[in-house]
Amino acid sequence: xFWITGLFNSLAFAAVLFLLAAGFSLIFGLMxxxxxxxxxxxxxxxxxxxxxxxxxxxxxxxxxxxxxALLGGLVQHLLVQRLAGRELAQVLGTLGLSFIVADxxxxxxxxxxxxxxxxxxxxxxxxxxxxxxxxxxxxxIVVAAFVAIALWLVVERTTLGAKIRAAVDDREMARATGxxxxxxxxxxxxxxxxxxxxxxxxxxxxxxxxxGLDTEMLPLALLVVILGGIGSLAGALIGSVLIGIIYxxxxxxxxxxxxxxLFLPMVIVLAVRPEGLLGRQAA
Amino acid sequence: xxxxxxxxxxxxFGGLHVISDVSFKVMEGERRLILGPNGAGKTxxxxxxxxxxxxxxxxxxxxxxxxxxxxxxxxxxRGIGRTFQILTLFSGETVIRNxxxxxxxxxxxxxxxxxxxxxDEEFRASAMEILRTVMLDYIADKCVSETSYGERRxxxxxxxLAQQPRLLLLDEPLAGxxxxxxxxxxxxxxxxxxxxxxxxIEHDMDVALGFADRIALLQNGKLLVDGSRDEVIAxxxxxxxxxxx
Numbered sequence: 313x314f315w316i317t318g319l320f321n322s323l324a325f326a327a328v329l330f331l332l333a334a335g336f337s338l339i340f341g342l343m344x345x346x347x348x349x350x351x352x353x354x355x356x357x358x359x360x361x362x363x364x365x366x367x368x369x370x371x372x373x374x375x376x377x378x379x380x381a382l383l384g385g386l387v388q389h390l391l392v393q394r395l396a397g398r399e400l401a402q403v404l405g406t407l408g409l410s411f412i413v414a415d416x417x418x419x420x421x422x423x424x425x426x427x428x429x430x431x432x433x434x435x436x437x438x439x440x441x442x443x444x445x446x447x448x449x450x451x452x453i454v455v456a457a458f459v460a461i462a463l464w465l466v467v468e469r470t471t472l473g474a475k476i477r478a479a480v481d482d483r484e485m486a487r488a489t490g491x492x493x494x495x496x497x498x499x500x501x502x503x504x505x506x507x508x509x510x511x512x513x514x515x516x517x518x519x520x521x522x523x524g525l526d527t528e529m530l531p532l533a534l535l536v537v538i539l540g541g542i543g544s545l546a547g548a549l550i551g552s553v554l555i556g557i558i559y560x561x562x563x564x565x566x567x568x569x570x571x572x573x574l575f576l577p578m579v580i581v582l583a584v585r586p587e588g589l590l591g592r593q594a595a
Numbered sequence: 596x597x598x599x600x601x602x603x604x605x606x607x608f609g610g611l612h613v614i615s616d617v618s619f620k621v622m623e624g625e626r627r628l629i630l631g632p633n634g635a636g637k638t639x640x641x642x643x644x645x646x647x648x649x650x651x652x653x654x655x656x657x658x659x660x661x662x663x664x665x666x667x668x669x670x671x672x673r674g675i676g677r678t679f680q681i682l683t684l685f686s687g688e689t690v691i692r693n694x695x696x697x698x699x700x701x702x703x704x705x706x707x708x709x710x711x712x713x714x715d716e717e718f719r720a721s722a723m724e725i726l727r728t729v730m731l732d733y734i735a736d737k738c739v740s741e742t743s744y745g746e747r748r749x750x751x752x753x754x755x756l757a758q759q760p761r762l763l764l765l766d767e768p769l770a771g772x773x774x775x776x777x778x779x780x781x782x783x784x785x786x787x788x789x790x791x792x793x794x795x796i797e798h799d800m801d802v803a804l805g806f807a808d809r810i811a812l813l814q815n816g817k818l819l820v821d822g823s824r825d826e827v828i829a830x831x832x833x834x835x836x837x838x839x840x
Contacts, residue, residue, distance in 0.1 A: 469711050469713075470708060470709045470711065470712075471699070471707055471708055471709065471711075471712055472708035472709065474692070474695075474696060474699075474712050475696070475699070477685075477687070477688070478685050478688070478696050481685040481686060481687050481688065482683055482684065482685055482686070484647065484679070484683055485679075485683040485684060485685060485754075486668075486685075486696075487646075487647070487666070487667035487668050487671070488645060488647075488667060488671055488676075488677050488679075488683070489668075489671060489696060489697040489699070489700055489754065489758060490668050490669075490671035490672045490699065490700020490758065491668055491696070491699070491700065492666075492668045492669075493668065494666065
C-alpha cells in the first residue's frame with residue numbers, strides 16, 4: 313500500500329518536474345544557456361494562474377503559459393542574445409533576473425502561500441481496489457505524458473524539430489546550411505518558458521505557490537537535466553521519473569538525508585557517464 | 596561580373612589585427628586558392644566571408660550585393676556554401692539526413708515548420724543523387740558518428756553542394772586524409788561544375804596548385820600577392836613567405 317501510493321505520488325511529482333525540466337533541457341541543449349530564470353518562470357506561472365483563476369481553470373493555465381512565453385521571449389531577446397558566447401555573463405544575468413522576478417512576485421502576491429483549487433471534475437479520487445488515487449495527480453501524469461508525446465513528435469517528426477536537432481548538434485554547421493539559429497533560439501526559449509509557466513500553474517493545486525518555490529524547484533530541474541542528459545527529451549523524462557521517485561521516497565523514509573540521496577545518483581552518473589544517461593558524448 | 600568582392604576588409608580582436616585591409620575580386624566560375632603560412636588569417640577570412648565573424652571594417656559583396664551585415668544563415672541562402680577546417684557535421688543524424696538538412700535552406704520548405712522531412716520523397720531522392728556524386732550512397736542511412744574520417748570529409752562537400760551554392764568555400768578539404776582518400780576527394784573537386792565559383796584553402800600543394808586559376812597569398816593578415824597561379828608562384832615574395840618554409 314505504502315509503496316504503491318508513494319510510487320503514484322512520485323510519478324505525479326515527476327510529471328511536474330518534466331514540464332519544468334523539458335524546457336530547461338531544450339534551452340540548455342540548443343543554446344548552451346543555463347537559464348536560471350527557469351525556476352522563477354515556474355513560480356510566476358503559478359502566481360499568474362492564481363490571479364487568472366476567476367476566468368476559469370483552463371484560461372488560467374493558458375494565461376500562465378502565455379505570460380511566461382512572452383517574458384521568456386523578452387529575456388532571450390533583450391538579455392541572453394546580447395550576451396551570446398559569454399556563458400558566465402548569461403548565468404549571472406539570468407540569476408539576477410530570477411531574483412528580480414521573485415521580488416516582484418513577492419511585491420504583487422505577498423509572502424503568503426496561495427493555493428489553487430483544481431476544477432470540480434478533477435476533485436476527488438479514483439478508486440482501484442483498496443487504492444485511492446487523487447484525480448488531479450492522475451491528471452498531472454496524463455498531461456505530462458501528453459506533453460512528452462507532443463514534444464517528441466515536434467522534435468523527431470517535423471521540419472522545425474529537425475532544425476532544432478541540427479542546431480543542438482552543431483550550431484556553426486546549422487548556420488552555414490541556412491538554418492536561422494537565432495530565430496530557433498527565440499522559439500525554443502518561448503516554448504521552454506511556457507512549459508515552465510504551465511508546470512507552475514498545474515502544480516499550484518498540489519504544491520501551492522509561495523516565495524522560495526523557484527529556488528526549491530530550479531536545483532531539481534538542474535538535477536533532472538544533468539542526470540538525463542542535456543538536450544535530450546527522453547533523458548528529461550527518465551531523469552524526472554528518477555528524481556521524482558528519489559525525492560518523494562527520500563523525504564518520507566530518510567528526511568534527514570533526503571538531499572544526500574537526491575544528489576548522490578547525480579554524482580555517480582557524472583563520474584561514470586558525464587554526458588548523462590541519454591546525453592550525447594562530445595565528439 | 597565578380598562573384599565575390601572584398602573591399603578593405605579588416606578584422607581585429609582587441610589590439611590583434613587578424614585581417615588588415617584585404618581587397619580582391621573573385622570572378623564567376625573562378626578557382627581561387629588562398630595561400631599563407633599558419634596564422635596568416637586564412638580561416639578568419641573564410642569566417643568573415645561566410646558571416647561567422649563580423650568585419651571590423653570594410654565590405655563583402657556577393658554578386659554585386661553587399662552582404663557584410665547579413666548573418667550566416669542569410670548569406671547561405673544567398674548562395675555561400677562552405678566546408679570547415681575541423682569537420683563540422685550533424686553527427687547525431689544519418690548521412691542522408693545531413694544532406695537533406697543542408698538542402699532545406701534553398702527550398703520553400705524551410706518556411707514550413709510542421710510536416711515530416713522523412714516523408715518527402717523528392718527531398719530524399721535529390722539528397723540520394725548528391726550522395727551518389729560523392730560516392731556515399733552506400734552508407735546513406737548510416738549514422739554519421741559511425742562513418743570514417745574520409746567519408747565525413749566527402750559528406751561535408753556533399754552538404755555544401757546540396758545548398759546549390761554560387762560560391763563554395765573549401766577550408767582544407769584534404770586535411771587528415773590518407774593517400775587513397777585524398778585521391779577520391781581530389782576527383783570530387785575536379786568534377787565540380789565549372790560554373791561554380793570556388794575558393795579553397797589547402798596545404799597540399801600538388802592538388803591545390805593544380806586546381807587554382809588564381810591565388811591570393813596572405814601573410815600576417817595582409818594580402819601579400821594576388822594574381823594568376825603562375826604569377827604568384829614566380830613572385831619572390833611567395834617563396835619567401837610560404838613556399839620556402
